[in-house]
Amino acid sequence: MARRRQAVTIRHVAAAAGVSxxxxxxxxxxxxxxxxxxKQRVQAAIDRLGYVPSIAAQRMSxxxxxxxxxxxxxxxxxxxxxARQGTDWVDQMLLGGMLKCAEHGYRMIFELVDxxxxxxxxxxxxxxxALQPDGIILTPPHSDNRxxxxxxxxxxxxxxxxxxxxxxxxxxxxxxxxxxxxxxxxHLIAHGHARIGFIAGPPDYxxxxxxxxxxxxxxxxxxxxxxxxxxxxxxxxxxxxxxxxRLLDPPDRPTAIIASNDQMAIATLEVARELGLxxxxxxxxxxxxxxxxxxxxxxxxxxxxxxxxxxxxxxxxLIIASLKGDAAxxxxxxxxxxxxxxxxxxxxx
Amino acid sequence: MARRRQAVTIRHVAAAAGVSxxxxxxxxxxxxxxxxxxKQRVQAAIDRLGYVPSIAAQRMSxxxxxxxxxxxxxxxxxxxxxARQGTDWVDQMLLGGMLKCAEHGYRMIFELVDxxxxxxxxxxxxxxxALQPDGIILTPPHSDNRxxxxxxxxxxxxxxxxxxxxxxxxxxxxxxxxxxxxxxxxHLIAHGHARIGFIAGPPDYxxxxxxxxxxxxxxxxxxxxxxxxxxxxxxxxxxxxxxxxRLLDPPDRPTAIIASNDQMAIATLEVARELGLxxxxxxxxxxxxxxxxxxxxxxxxxxxxxxxxxxxxxxxxLIIASLKGDAAxxxxxxxxxxxxxxxxxxxxx
DNA sequence: GTGAAAGCGCTAACAG
DNA sequence: CTGTTAGCGCTTTCAC
Numbered sequence: 001m002a003r004r005r006q007a008v009t010i011r012h013v014a015a016a017a018g019v020s021x022x023x024x025x026x027x028x029x030x031x032x033x034x035x036x037x038x039k040q041r042v043q044a045a046i047d048r049l050g051y052v053p054s055i056a057a058q059r060m061s062x063x064x065x066x067x068x069x070x071x072x073x074x075x076x077x078x079x080x081x082x083a084r085q086g087t088d089w090v091d092q093m094l095l096g097g098m099l100k101c102a103e104h105g106y107r108m109i110f111e112l113v114d115x116x117x118x119x120x121x122x123x124x125x126x127x128x129x130a131l132q133p134d135g136i137i138l139t140p141p142h143s144d145n146r147x148x149x150x151x152x153x154x155x156x157x158x159x160x161x162x163x164x165x166x167x168x169x170x171x172x173x174x175x176x177x178x179x180x181x182x183x184x185x186x187h188l189i190a191h192g193h194a195r196i197g198f199i200a201g202p203p204d205y206x207x208x209x210x211x212x213x214x215x216x217x218x219x220x221x222x223x224x225x226x227x228x229x230x231x232x233x234x235x236x237x238x239x240x241x242x243x244x245x246r247l248l249d250p251p252d253r254p255t256a257i258i259a260s261n262d263q264m265a266i267a268t269l270e271v272a273r274e275l276g277l278x279x280x281x282x283x284x285x286x287x288x289x290x291x292x293x294x295x296x297x298x299x300x301x302x303x304x305x306x307x308x309x310x311x312x313x314x315x316x317x318l319i320i321a322s323l324k325g326d327a328a329x330x331x332x333x334x335x336x337x338x339x340x341x342x343x344x345x346x347x348x349x
Numbered sequence: 350m351a352r353r354r355q356a357v358t359i360r361h362v363a364a365a366a367g368v369s370x371x372x373x374x375x376x377x378x379x380x381x382x383x384x385x386x387x388k389q390r391v392q393a394a395i396d397r398l399g400y401v402p403s404i405a406a407q408r409m410s411x412x413x414x415x416x417x418x419x420x421x422x423x424x425x426x427x428x429x430x431x432a433r434q435g436t437d438w439v440d441q442m443l444l445g446g447m448l449k450c451a452e453h454g455y456r457m458i459f460e461l462v463d464x465x466x467x468x469x470x471x472x473x474x475x476x477x478x479a480l481q482p483d484g485i486i487l488t489p490p491h492s493d494n495r496x497x498x499x500x501x502x503x504x505x506x507x508x509x510x511x512x513x514x515x516x517x518x519x520x521x522x523x524x525x526x527x528x529x530x531x532x533x534x535x536h537l538i539a540h541g542h543a544r545i546g547f548i549a550g551p552p553d554y555x556x557x558x559x560x561x562x563x564x565x566x567x568x569x570x571x572x573x574x575x576x577x578x579x580x581x582x583x584x585x586x587x588x589x590x591x592x593x594x595r596l597l598d599p600p601d602r603p604t605a606i607i608a609s610n611d612q613m614a615i616a617t618l619e620v621a622r623e624l625g626l627x628x629x630x631x632x633x634x635x636x637x638x639x640x641x642x643x644x645x646x647x648x649x650x651x652x653x654x655x656x657x658x659x660x661x662x663x664x665x666x667l668i669i670a671s672l673k674g675d676a677a678x679x680x681x682x683x684x685x686x687x688x689x690x691x692x693x694x695x696x697x698x
Numbered sequence: 699g700t701g702a703a704a705g706c707g708c709t710a711a712c713a714g
Numbered sequence: 715c716t717g718t719t720a721g722c723g724c725t726t727t728c729a730c
Contacts (some may be wrong), residue, residue, distance in 0.1 A: 005411070006478065009707055020717045022512070025709055033715055052470065052478035056405040056414065057707035060722050066479075073691065081444040081658075086435030086641035094439065095430040098461065107480075112447065122399065129355065129401035130415075131456070292435035296645035309430075317351060358723055369701045374725060384701055406723035409706050 006057075007159035008049045017045040028053055029063075039241055055107075059132050066106045067318060069133040070097055070312070071124070071142055074112035085263070086292040089308060096309030097137065108134065108316070113148075115204070121151045128155055135319030137312060138162060138170070144206040158322040160315035163207050171318050171328045173335065175306045177207040180334045180337040181214030181258065184304055187339055188256045189222050193284060193347035195229065197247040199256035199264050202234040211260055211288070229254055233264045240264025244271035248283070255348050256284035262291045265301055269344075290340055299343035306337040316341040355406075357398045377402055378412075404456075408481050412674055413454045417668060418482040419446055419492065419661070420473070420491055423461035434612070436639040438657060445658030446486065449665040457633040457665070458482065461495075464490055464553070470500045477504055484668030487511060487519070493555040507671040509664035512556050520667050520677045522684065524655045526556040529686040530563030530607065533635045533653055537605045538571050541697035542633060544578065546596040546603035548613050551583040560609055560637070578603055582613045589613025594618035597632075604697050605633035611640045614650055615658040618693075629695035639689055648692035 010028075014021045019042060021212035026034050027042040034042075036233060045051075059065040070093055080087040094110065101108040109131060113123050128136075136159040142148050142159035152159045153169045181198075188196050198215045201208030212230065219226050231243035240263055247254055247273060265287030269279055277283045279299060287294055292303035296341040322328060363373045368391060376384050376391040383391075394400075408414040419442055430437040439459070446457040458480060462472050476482075485508040491497050492510035501508045502518045514520040530547075537545050547564045550557035561579065568575050580592035589612055596603055597620060608614035614636030618628055626632045628648060636643055639654035663684060671677060 006481075006707065008478075010709095011707080021708075022710095022717060023715090026716085029709085035715060038495070038715080046366070050474060052475045054408075054481060054707060055479050056408040056481060058709075058721095059403075060409050060707075060724090061709040062722060063709055078444065078448075081440045084437060084641050086437065086645075088433060088437070088440075090443065091430045091437075091439055094459065095427065098459070099427075107458070109456070110443065110447070125399060126401045129357075130404050132355075132403060132405060217403040292433050292641065293645060295434075296642060298647075307452065355723065359725095360723080370724080371701060371726095372699090375700085378725085384699060389699080403723060406706095407725075409708090409723075411706060412725055541715035 006054055006101060008325055010050045010051070010053070012049055013042065013045045013051050016049060017042045044275070052127045057306040060185050064134045064323070065132045067131055067133040068097070068101055068106050068108050068128060068135045068137065068316060069106055069131060070137040070139070071113050071127075072139050073141060074114045075116070077112055087262075088291055089289075092308035093139070093312045096307075096312035097316055098297075100313040104316070104320050106134070106316070106320065113142065115145055115148075120145070120147055124148065124151060124153075125129070128157065133157065134323055135159060135316075137278055137315045137319070138164075140164075140207055141202075141204045144171075158319050160318055162315055163205075163312055165206070165210065165332060167328075167332060171315075171322065173311060173315055173318070173333050175207070175308075175311055176334045176337050177210035177306075178214035178217070178287070179334070180304045180306065180339075181211040182218045183214075183337075184258050184288075185215045185218035185340055186222075188258070188284060188286065188345065189218065189224070191284065191345055193254075193256040193257075194224055194348075195252065195254040195256070196224070197229045197231065197257040198226075199231050199233045199240060199243040199257065199259040199268065201260040205235075208260060215258060228252070234262045235263060236264045237267045240267030248272065248275055248277065254283075256345070258288075259284045260288050260346055262287045262289045262294050262301075262303070265303075266293065266297060269297060269301070280344050284346055284348070285344040286339075294342070297344075302342045303340050305340050307335060311335045350446050355403055359400070359402070361398055362391065362394045362400050362445050365398060396656075413483050413672070414480040414481045416480055417446070417450055417455050417457050417484045417486065417665060418460055418476060418480060419457055419486040419488070420460050420476075422464070422490060423463045426461055435651070436611075437640055438638075441657035442488070442501045442661045445661035446658075446665055449662040453665070453669050454663070455483070455669065462491065464494055464497075469494070469496055473497060473500060474504075477506065482506065483672055484508060486664045486668070487513075489556055490515075490551075490553045509666050509667055511660055511664055512554075514559065514681060516677075516681060520664075520671065522660060522664055522667065522682050524556070524657075524660055525558035525683045525686050526655075527563035527566070528683070529637070529653045529655065529688075530560040531567045532563075532686075532688055533607050533637075534564045534567035535571075536651075537607070537635065537694065538567065538573070538631060540605075540633065540694055542603075542605040543573055543697075544601065544603040545573070545607070546578045546580065546606040547575075548580050548582045548589060548592040548596070548606065548608040548617065550609040554584075557609060564607060571613075577601070581592050582609060584610045584612060586612045586616045589616030590620055593617040597621065597624055597626065603632075605635070605694070607635045607637075609637050611636045611638045611643050611650075611652070614652075615642065615646060618646060618650070629693050633695055633697070634693040635688075644691070646693075650693045651691045652689050653686055655690050656684060660684045 143164040290303040294301040639652040
């Protein structure tokens with residue numbers, strides 16, 4: 001294999017501009033202490049030669065790697081990809097993350113890591129050692145994985161915990177899970193519903209709990225009882241079916257259900273159909289995530305849309321700010337979510 | 350900014366194993382000339398210390414970067430992400446590419462590049478200079494972009510052209526576009542159809558042409574006329590509508606249509622509905638790509654499924670083989686596609 | 699088989 | 715404001 005060398009290096013630029021390597025380096029890194037005319041001359045040489053610094057060399061000399069690692073749960077991500085159900089979580093991450101990284105001259109690298117394993121640290125450690133990223137973005141359920149968070153703290157790499165509310169270590173960014181669930185519940189109450197069921201996500205996602213909290217709080221604020229209206233799920237279609245069957249078992253079935261994700265909402269829709277319940281006339285339904293499939297459901301589902309793209313973009317901003325020495329935000333940043341109204345909610349009574 | 354150093358380097362391993370740096374390097378790179386017992390001792394030290402080589406340092410010293418760049422068209426990719434229509438092309442690329450890379454100790458980096466611009470070379474050149482990838486994967490329409498292909502040839506980086514059939518430069522990997530279109534057409538003919546319309550993709554995708562060729566060939570083989578049965582599209586929903594309106598304008602409307610992608614197929618479905626034509630009874634429909642939405646269409650669409658994941662995985666294999674010095678495959682590799690039967694094709698006559 | 703020396707491209711630290 | 719020196723972690727020579 002031929003030894004591939006950099007085509008044009010800082011040395012060529014220095015020679016062309018008639019300055020030292022260091023001066024070129026200063027221009028690249030936009031340091032203040034360069035006379036404007038020198039800077040301009042160097043920049044001209046850079047442009048003319050089409051010089052681009054090697055990130056390997058930059059990283060080697062103790063500078064940045066200009067790489068930000070975005071980490072997802074391996075099993076769930078691969079399962080989603082293989083299922084081909086249109087889940088576009090990863091796409092939205094890339095949309096928000098890659099573009100924001102590019103704005104700052106960074107690059108996002110997407111990585112899969114097992115949560116459920118004794119070698120999380122090895123896996124993540126290997127990625128860090130190999131890539132030396134300047135920052136790491138954690139998504140649920142990693143965001144609240146103690147083992148991962150503690151390990152990252154030792155690594156002296158800034159990291160953002162998306163969908164987390166614990167500000168103890170790393171930088172937490174909330175997607176307003178509690179608020180969204182609250183808003184969805186209020187929306188149903190405003191439509192005359194009093195018995196509103198809730199299908200929760202799995203407990204290893206802390207956001208599952210926040211969502212339940214939001215629902216409970218909104219119910220309490222309206223003086224409504226929640227007894228027997230909470231069912232556990234794990235984000236899978238099957239668990240959604242089971243939960244829906246439980247909730248819709250007479251008597252006293254709810255007139256509306258909020259599902260913690262789209263798969264479980266679709267499952268609920270199926271169960272309702274099987275039970276002869278019309279949506280939305282007999283049962284109103286709101287789902288979380290607003291992935292593409294809910295638009296194609298019959299009826300199209302009203303859903304909570306959390307902007308993954310905006311959240312990841314914010315995460316990138318926070319990491320880069322932290323790299324510049326800015327302190328982490330004092331108050332927990334909360335990316336607002338939206339209730340997208342479609343046709344699965346009807347007025348009651 | 351604290352100067353972040355590698356936690357455990359080759360030096361630590363060498364000291365721990367009581368050998369020279371060089372010997373450790375040889376073990377890492379699995380070179381033959383190390384005595385088994387020495388190798389084992391070094392490997393033990395590596396495992397014990399949790400050592401992982403820095404790819405920056407490896408790349409710096411003239412070795413590989415263990416990075417493979419996958420390049421997509423920027424505008425189209427971003428548009429798909431923003432549209433949230435469930436297009437999972439990128440997901441399938443990652444599924445096939447990331448996992449296969451990981452198998453070989455490589456990493457895939459996903460990158461967006463503009464096709465339509467005078468600075469393609471600068472953009473790609475910058476990515477190459479910054480990242481120094483060991484290989485590049487091109488997807489349509491980049492795969493057949495002369496400017497890109499020529500530029501890459503100069504760069505001495507092995508690259509695969511997915512969805513291309515030109516074996517002149519780089520390594521082409523076909524997704525059997527002609528064969529798929531042929532099969533779809535035969536499928537319709539077997540169901541008694543004789544007037545089969547075809548909605549083509551945009552001309553900057555060479556695969557658009559291959560698909561038309563496949564359809565034409567199958568029609569010719571069955572002695573069927575294609576006059577007035579071809580309509581141009583550009584993969585967009587709007588273009589699909591226009592094409593469908595043209596084809597379905599009486600008299601002599603086709604009894605079946607093949608659309609070159611799902612968006613155009615969905616548009617055709619809409620137009621048919623508006624025209625009062627029932628699918629599949631009045632009009633049979635086959636689409637290309639088999640993205641998630643077609644399952645949710647009413648009726649669910651019969652579609653050609655090209656395995657992007659398998660194709661990208663093959664691309665990775667070919668790049669790594671080429672890195673090892675293997676010659677590019679003599680015959681054009683063709684990744685087979687499948688016709689997924691759903692409910693949009695009916696028997697005619 | 700193994701080791702020692704040199705250098706990849708760049709930046710931090712220190713001079714001037 | 716600019717240049718010089720040293721070294722990052724690793725692999726490539728080239729010795730032994």
